[in-house]
Amino acid sequence: MLAVLGTGWMAAAADEEFLPLKDVKVGMKGFGKTVIHGREIATFTVEVMGILSNNKLNENILISGQSILVKVGGKVIEEAGGIAAGMSGSPVYINNRLVGGLSSGWVMTDHTVGLVTPIEEMLDIWDYPLTSRAPGGEDGNPVRWASARPIRLGTTSFTHLWEVDDPADRQRCGIPAGDPLFVRVSSPVVVQGLSEKSLLVLNRRLKGRHLQAVSVPMIASAPNLPGLNPGPAPARPAGSASETLEPGSALGVQLARGDINLTTIGTLTHRDGKRILGFAHPFLKKGNVSFLMTGTHIYHSFSSVQMPFKIGAPTEMVGIITQDREKGIAGEIGRFPVMVPIQLEISDKDLKRSRSINYQVVRDPTVFISVIESTLSQGIEEVIDREGEGTALLGIALECANPTGKQYQFRRENLFYAKSDIVGTLVDEVTSLLESVIDSDLEEVFPTRLMLKVEVEKARRTLTIEKVEVKNTSVTPGGVLEAWVTIRPYREKSLVRKAKLPIPHDIGKENLTLTVFSLNAKLEDTVPAEDGKETGKGKEPRTEESAESFEAAMSSWVNSPKNSDLLFQLTTEGEEVKKIKLANKDLEIQPTSVVVLGRVDTTISLNEE
Structure with missing residues (x-):
């Protein structure tokens, strides 16, 4: 007993x-x-x-x-x-x-x-x-x-x-x-x-x-x-x-x-x-x-x-x-639980067909994420009716609330490319975002509504960074660095993107490194993981570690660079690598319409004024 x-x-x-x-x-x-x-x-x-x-x-x-x-x-x-x-x-x-x-x-x-x-x-x-x-x-x-x-x-x-x-x-x-x-x-x-x-x-x-x-x-x-x-x-x-x-x-x-x-x-x-x-x-x-x-x-x-x-x-x-x-x-x-509405809009640009999936899911973290993971995976596979590579535009509209009822709303679009598993890449992106939200160290929150829009095509829409040239005859503190970046769209002729980067006045006479890169710098080297999803640095960055609040962390994610951005960064050489602000920003960002791949580093020597 x-x-x-x-x-x-x-x-x-x-x-x-x-x-x-x-x-x-x-x-x-x-x-x-x-x-x-x-x-x-x-x-x-x-x-x-x-x-x-x-x-x-x-x-x-x-x-x-x-x-x-x-x-x-x-x-x-x-x-x-x-x-x-x-x-x-x-x-x-x-x-x-x-x-x-x-x-x-x-x-x-x-x-x-x-x-x-x-x-x-x-x-x-x-x-x-x-x-x-x-x-x-x-x-x-x-x-x-x-x-x-x-x-x-x-x-x-x-x-x-x-x-x-x-x-x-x-x-x-x-x-x-x-x-x-x-x-x-x-x-x-x-x-x-x-x-x-x-x-x-x-x-x-x-x-x-x-x-x-x-x-x-x-x-x-x-x-x-x-x-x-x-x-x-x-x-x-x-x-x-x-x-x-x-x-x-x-x-x-x-x-x-x-x-x-x-x-x-x-x-x-x-x-x-x-x-x-x-x-x-x-x-x-x-x-x-x-x-x-x-x-x-x-x-x-x-x-x-x-x-x-x-x-x-x-x-x-x-x-x-x-x-x-x-x-x-x-x-x-007679009393009912609060459930979370989910809306998935999935389309294939090649087959010219789409599907809308609407359902509600209980507010349990494990169940919530697993149901979304499985339905998103199945929904995409049913629409595109194939496996393998592809390029996809993913739109996320997420609404959240904390226990006191405070509401948060976030929206973001990003472009993705995968050589072997575009479905797995998209699913991994969504589930990792939801996990970071639900497991946030900054505040207890839970999604109250989720809308996902996915547009997939088989064509590879990428460009690769090939070369960076500094066109200045001399670079001085307070001056402007002019960089020409040679990029090659997939299976097309190379072209040049130009950027002008302001050098801070208070920098000393030291060597700098100009890095032109993408979020997918290592994408070409990725291999399928055990679960079939591709791994690499194409995954979206999470910014909670340096944020002071959940809202700030999510706002930083919304405004962070995208896979289609060409990124410029200046750092000092030496034992300690120090990022140099470019017009009060860590990065100079040039948007493109395709997924950017690769990274090139160039050393620059500053001259006396």
């Missing part, structure tokens, strides 16, 4: 609605509730096989808990193929009193045997403050459940079993081959609008949540969040969601909504007014969260040797998920 029971359980313990774990005995029979077709709640039989306990020590924090081993049956279980992924949270009752929520199924073996998370441990989730972090150890650690007496599973008796997130955890965590392995019955995340390739991005950033692309229809639209673009949601024929959601109802947790949908499916375990509990295990185990809660339409439950699973789609928005904890999720009906 838990050493200390939370106030949520203590307040409910006197209610005959709940059956405390101490009163649950082996051999007791009851029923469970879940949905396997549409929205109709059906019941299945339940028999208690054992009471299990767990004590795990992780980073000197003792986490104790208990679980109930059950065997389920009936027509519903037969039709579902056993305990199916998506049944997580299905409420279990004995003597018409709630015992807990179904959490796990026996993988690759008997799909009618599973684990139930006690309701008193789930009720404790309501006691977590909204500012607390997820308790316990690292995500993905297996849980070892032990029984005080042997439990017969199939033809063998056991005194312990393991509960994991994925069957592969047996080998990863060194779980003995003969020990029973139970996998949490979380549904595959239903992804609408993304390809298998784009899912690899989500899996990498979400640390192996094993997302699966499921083809489900996007049907009829329903009312959406205030101020946001509409998203797909089948309308409910009768009764509002606040009236019809009950224990056993299919429940969706949505991370993105619109042209892109990212939803996981589970079951509502318990409802108290507007408050709900569900899943009976964590989703992403992020603690305090702000995810969208939706109704769900179940299309079918598929049998599987490993584990059966439900397929469904999100319907109307019903509320907010506020807690994502070890023992389940908690939320509130």
Whole structure:
């Protein structure tokens, strides 16, 4: 038993609605509730096989808990193929009193045997403050459940079993081959609008949540969040969601909504007014969260040797998920999370075609960046219908806000060229910007709206700096340095750009270095990185290190040189390299219409005045 029971359980313990774990005995029979077709709640039989306990020590924090081993049956279980992924949270009752929520199924073996998370441990989730972090150890650690007496599973008796997130955890965590392995019955995340390739991005950033692309229809639209673009949601024929959601109802947790949908499916375990509990295990185990809660339409439950699973789609928005904890999720009906509108406008100048992608994404840093990364990558690839080199104009319009509500708006355009992966170059630019904003050391901010405009063509639109000539017969302090720069547009004849650079009056008689360069000085030497993205100095500079505020840092980024700029810089030679101001600027900038490559250094000797 838990050493200390939370106030949520203590307040409910006197209610005959709940059956405390101490009163649950082996051999007791009851029923469970879940949905396997549409929205109709059906019941299945339940028999208690054992009471299990767990004590795990992780980073000197003792986490104790208990679980109930059950065997389920009936027509519903037969039709579902056993305990199916998506049944997580299905409420279990004995003597018409709630015992807990179904959490796990026996993988690759008997799909009618599973684990139930006690309701008193789930009720404790309501006691977590909204500012607390997820308790316990690292995500993905297996849980070892032990029984005080042997439990017969199939033809063998056991005194312990393991509960994991994925069957592969047996080998990863060194779980003995003969020990029973139970996998949490979380549904595959239903992804609408993304390809298998784009899912690899989500899996990498979400640390192996094993997302699966499921083809489900996007049907009829329903009312959406205030101020946001509409998203797909089948309308409910009768009764509002606040009236019809009950224990056993299919429940969706949505991370993105619109042209892109990212939803996981589970079951509502318990409802108290507007408050709900569900899943009976964590989703992403992020603690305090702000995810969208939706109704769900179940299309079918598929049998599987490993584990059966439900397929469904999100319907109307019903509320907010506020807690994502070890023992389940908690939320509130009728209150909605703030989501971030995303608009992508992508066009191919060669194929003369374009695509617009609009969706909303939750305000979670990992989810936010990963969804944008995957959708931008897929959107560009679908429009240009190829891989490889290209030139692209990227426009970014970003709106942000801090916790006090102060708003920031930034806009910038830049030109990019890549020899082997233009898509990866653009995606890397956007994600690195978002990471620098969200992880800013200067101020806590989060994007409130993002608009990206991308124009791609296959042609290489670059020029290379070939030579720099100083045309002055003499260069003196306070004078003007005249430089001729020979540049060669790709596969065209060379031409000359001229620049006049003022030399400061207070400079001594010393040698100077004139550097003519581009942000992409090393682009010709780049090689594909392991993730396929090109590396090099073509990446946009971030200026937060020298800025005094977030607004100043972002303003500096907006006004910083572009990949299409020809840059001039003067420095002194010697042990310490010192930049010389040119008309009170660090750089002289000459814009061009193509991506500039290369760098040339020239030594200049100053004469006496």
